[in-house]
Amino acid sequence: MTLLNLPADKEISQIEETALFKTISSEKISKILAICNKVRFREGDTIMREGDEGDSIYIILEGTVEVAKNLILKDGDEGEENRSNKVFTKLKADDHPVFGEIALLENAKRTATIKALTDCLFYEIRNSALRALVEEDHELGFRIMYNLATIVSSRLRLADEEVVKLTTVLSIILKES
Amino acid sequence: MTLLNLPADKEISQIEETALFKTISSEKISKILAICNKVRFREGDTIMREGDEGDSIYIILEGTVEVAKNLILKDGDEGEENRSNKVFTKLKADDHPVFGEIALLENAKRTATIKALTDCLFYEIRNSALRALVEEDHELGFRIMYNLATIVSSRLRLADEEVVKLTTVLSIILKES
Numbered sequence: 218m219t220l221l222n223l224p225a226d227k228e229i230s231q232i233e234e235t236a237l238f239k240t241i242s243s244e245k246i247s248k249i250l251a252i253c254n255k256v257r258f259r260e261g262d263t264i265m266r267e268g269d270e271g272d273s274i275y276i277i278l279e280g281t282v283e284v285a286k287n288l289i290l291k292d293g294d295e296g297e298e299n300r301s302n303k304v305f306t307k308l309k310a311d312d313h314p315v316f317g318e319i320a321l322l323e324n325a326k327r328t329a330t331i332k333a334l335t336d337c338l339f340y341e342i343r344n345s346a347l348r349a350l351v352e353e354d355h356e357l358g359f360r361i362m363y364n365l366a367t368i369v370s371s372r373l374r375l376a377d378e379e380v381v382k383l384t385t386v387l388s389i390i391l392k393e394s
Numbered sequence: 395m396t397l398l399n400l401p402a403d404k405e406i407s408q409i410e411e412t413a414l415f416k417t418i419s420s421e422k423i424s425k426i427l428a429i430c431n432k433v434r435f436r437e438g439d440t441i442m443r444e445g446d447e448g449d450s451i452y453i454i455l456e457g458t459v460e461v462a463k464n465l466i467l468k469d470g471d472e473g474e475e476n477r478s479n480k481v482f483t484k485l486k487a488d489d490h491p492v493f494g495e496i497a498l499l500e501n502a503k504r505t506a507t508i509k510a511l512t513d514c515l516f517y518e519i520r521n522s523a524l525r526a527l528v529e530e531d532h533e534l535g536f537r538i539m540y541n542l543a544t545i546v547s548s549r550l551r552l553a554d555e556e557v558v559k560l561t562t563v564l565s566i567i568l569k570e571s
Contacts, residue, residue: 286554288562303561322544328554355532362539367499369546376553377463377505383560384480385465390567 235313237364245357252346264331271320271327273341277310280337285330412453412490414541422534429523435510444507448497450518454487457514462507
């Protein structure tokens, strides 16, 4: 992981494409850029681990990451817990997706493990810096929190659909057995 | 459904207890109260139906509601879809929980069906009125959207846990068969 300092001119458009920073004026985007650090990870690096404390959010500028969650499988009669990872999704740089953003809300634990599938370049934003910014500029705070709620809400919709699908499959299996 | 007009004095504390309006000053709570309508529903009434367009949010002042979602079950060889409701949770007036709040974010469809299990009294807030308010007062908007993102995020956490549990059960069943 290395820190780079590059000029911030053409970078405003990258930030504007990020779902978390939609409908925010260029002037306010500059304030966000001022607290972004560019960080690189190598193919195979783990960027965050499920269960860890989270204190940064990331925006993908280059590369692809995978998002994986633990499954808990009971093994043998002793019922020891055996954790195996399931890959839920991949995120690519195309729309500059954000991850780790839940930690903006609470000092919550990471809900997934994120690994670099290729060499990656991210913007990293410390929560403490972003929180200070949104408390100082409430319009910016309003837009970011609206976007964050929208992102989380669309993830909730997908998770809810998944629950309904899995419950349906289970009830069919249990009916047949 | 009847509309009541009551004085707004002791009602500020009820609104302050609602997760959506936490950490908001009493002065700003008054602005919210000004756009709340009191509405009553009778035991057995359906307050919202999954799939309908949503244009209001509700805060429970008195009574209990059930939250149910459709399960899709294929029936017979023709594979006709057969929808059956599963009750996911009940909400009671205790902490003045909010429901329907996803519609604040987008003109999204209701994600669950809500029925009154007892006679109920709610505050109803039209989305259009609340949207106008948060665009006019960005500090209020920031606090509400922060709270909304937090509510949705904790629901996402529960849904994610449910997905992991169900996937784990399914993989055990499929391993054994």
